[in-house]
Amino acid sequence: MSDDQSLQRRSFLKATGGAATALALAGCTGDNNDDGTDDPGTDTEGTDDPGTGTxxxxxxxxxxxxxxxxxxATMSTLDPIASTDTANGRVIQQVFDGLMNYPNGEIEVETLLATDYEVSDDFTTYTFNLKEDVQFHNxxxxxxxxxxxxxxxxxxxSNSRxxxxxxxxxxxxxxxxxxxxYEPGTLGVTAVDETTxxxxLSAPFHxxxxxxxxxxxxxxxxxxxDDTPGYDGEIGYDEFAQTNPISAGPFTFESWETNTMAEVSRFDDYHGDGPLIGGIHWQIITDSDARYNYGQNKNADLPPMPTSKYDxxxxxxxxxxxxxRQxxxxxxxxxGETAEYAAVPTINTYYIGLNAKNVPKPVRQAIAYAMNQHEGVEQVFKGRGEPAYHFSPPRIYPGGTSAYDEHAEQNYPYGYGESRLDDAQQVMEDAGYGPNNExxxxxxxxTSPTWQGLGTILRDKxxxxxxxxxxxxxxxxxxxxRGRNxxxxxxxxxxxxxxPAPDNFFGQLVPELTDTDREGGARGAYLDWDDVEDGAVDQMSSAWETVQNNQAPTEDDAATRGEAYVQMEEAMWEDMILLPCYHRTDERFAYDWVDIDPYGAGGGSRQKFNQVTIGERS
Known part of the structure; x- marks a missing residue:
């Protein structure tokens, strides 16, 4: 890149990655993952675990x-366009490479199969120069x-999610x-030549x-x-998604037995560094206690530590x-062993969804009044995270962690760090509920003892x-x-x-996308927020439109988006269709024969293992 292009790239990353920088300075999920928590995750969600080593x-x-x-904990597909959870993502990350990469799950992206790129002055044209002499696994x-x-x-x-x-x-x-x-064959992606x-883009995207x-x-x-219009296909979809995924990642796929195991092996012609090990084996174990015992028997190099066993x-x-990262x-x-330990606050939010069509607003509000997020983190999740009051995690919240805390403390309407049971009772009685009309x-x-524990606390209150x-x-x-439908x-x-931006989170709350009556079910969160009348739906929709109309990677547009994100947080509070509970801190436990880099706020499912080394096991 020229000096001007380098400057433009730095400016672009500053505008798009400001939250990531704040993260570095400040320090759909739900799967029982290797980082030791009980929480799986759509999209992402869970992680494989943050890094430790020797x-x-x-x-x-x-x-x-x-x-x-x-x-x-589970596995359902090897197809990266069909996968929506981090359990699949852990395996997919090792097999598939793309243009860009989060190195070790850190947030500032780097080129991977691209060598460099140029961005047009209007931020709509991206030109990537590709590495030469790169081979697929075949x-x-x-x-x-x-x-x-x-x-x-x-x-x-049709298989893409x-x-x-x-x-x-x-x-x-x-x-x-x-x-x-979408009209097949009309996508604005062009091969200028073999390596360009x-x-x-139709408009800038930050x-x-x-x-x-x-x-x-x-x-x-x-x-x-064979699932793409305009292409005949060499193999059938099921073969690709289950037994023959081909890409250019550091490991090649070997085998997958449903509910049992998956394996990948070293790709000797990998374009990058390594791999330095012969392969990776995942034992698929649904029950968190069984996974824990598997690790304690030294059958796993990174022993899982579910919250029920965590001290x-x-x-x-x-x-x-x-x-x-600690x-x-x-x-x-x-x-009797002492494990190497690492912890990093990753970018996630765990919540209680409250379907607006199935749960009246007074009940949704009463549940919010009863919840004490601080209590939940300390008593249920054993301090393995931070109390959540926004859907945007602190490290990508507009203005960063301090702005997150200030806005929550001053504006959260259901009680910051406390249960307000009198208000919960009052809002229900105002709606006509009482001892004889519960x-x-x-x-x-x-399946999670921690979430059941939180539910027990709420139930009793x-x-x-x-x-x-x-x-x-x-x-x-x-x-x-069930939720989607x-x-x-x-x-x-x-x-x-x-x-790493709040619109990735709030895209799940666009009211029309939460409609579970649409063909195929909800495409966002399963909230039926579009059914709410006289609530904050219009505020949410208007703020989302503002975000969509100010997508440029510039400081002015970033500021406008930031104001809109706060409006969306408050709209969510008003209708209480999603109750934030906690932001998980991911932890990795490793035996001392493993040398593995720590991962960043993107999480362990974003980390490639081509630089891992393994010593003599004891």
Missing amino acids: DDDDEGFGESDRTLKLTN GDPVTASDFVYSFERLTAS RAYFATSAMGIEHETDSDGN LEVQ STLPMLAYTAFGVIPEGFV PSKVTIEEEDDLG RGTYGPMQN YDITFTTY LVNAHVNMNLEEAPFSTLLN GNLSAYSLGWVMDW
Whole structure:
């Protein structure tokens, strides 16, 4: 890039990544993940775990054929455009490479299969120069035409759950039919030559480069799968999604047995550094206690630590780096070993969704009055996070963590750090409820003793407010399907960043996208917020429109978006369709024979393991 282009890139990253910089300076999920928590996550959500390790290079560390042994809670697909949860993402991240990457899950993106890029003065044209002599796992060369196909497949395939990344969020130029559906073959992505790719946006988008780091934009060979209009396909969809995913990542796929295990092996012709290990094995174990025991028996190199087994008094912090990552030790564990320990606040929000069609507003408000987020974090989640009062996590909230705290303390209407049971009772009685007219509601959590514990606290408090809360658990996939189709009232869920900006979170709350009556169910959160009358729907919709109309990566547009984000937070509070509970801090526990870099605020599911080394196991 020229000096002018370099300056433009720095300005772009400053405008788009200001929240990320604040994160570095300041320090749909829901899966039972390897970082030791009980929380899975759509999208993201959970993580594989933040990094720990050892610098001991004289005990067998270095390149080897050893296999990194991990656990996973579930797995449903190997297709990056179909995956919407971090359990799949942990495996997909190791197999698929794209233009950009979050190095070790840190937030400031870097080039991966691109060598550099140029951005037009109006921020609508991105030109990427690709690495030369890069091979797919099947030996085919990676060219710009492969990216054109991969972007087209993301947008046009009936199997894609992420088409909106390209069309709605990033706003790549395209045409639609009379019903507003994408017209295949019209996407503004062009192969200028074999190593030059051009992406044309219809308008500026402030997070274009971070978006391209998402695995949904991972490259596969041109015309490889038979699910994309205009391409014949070499293999069937099920074969690709289950047994033969091909990309250019550091590891090649080996095998996957449903509910049992998945394996990848070293790609010797990888274009980047490493890999330094022979492969990775994930043991798929649904039950969190069984995963814990598996790790304590030293069958996993990064032993899971569910909250039910976690003891905060066993944490010893030895250092904190400039990204806010704390490192030290944890132990002794049940097996007598002391693990290397790392913790990092990642960009996520866990919440209770309250479907507006199924739960009257007074009941939604009473639940909010009964909730004490501080109490939940300390008593239920054992301090493994921060109390949540906004949907935007603190590190991407407009103005950063201090602005987040100030706005919550001064404006949250349901009680900051306290339960207001008198107000809960009053709002119910004003609506006609009482001892002889209680409201029955079911709170559905994914399989998690911690969320059931939080539900128990709420249930006991709400008795005084004429709300009879019943608790039930459901498998994570079942919860998602029921929610999407409007068959939940109150439910536990979370959101982990796809890209580090509040619009990634609030895109789930656009009222029309929360409609569970639409064909295929809700595309956003399962809230039916569009059914609310005389509430804050108009405020939310108006603020969202402001965000959409001010997408340029400039300081002025960023300021305008920031004001709109705060308006959306307050609209959410007003109608109480989503009750923020906590922002999880991810933790990694590692045996001392593992040398693995710590990950950043993007989470462990964004970390590639090509630089991991494994010493002699004890």
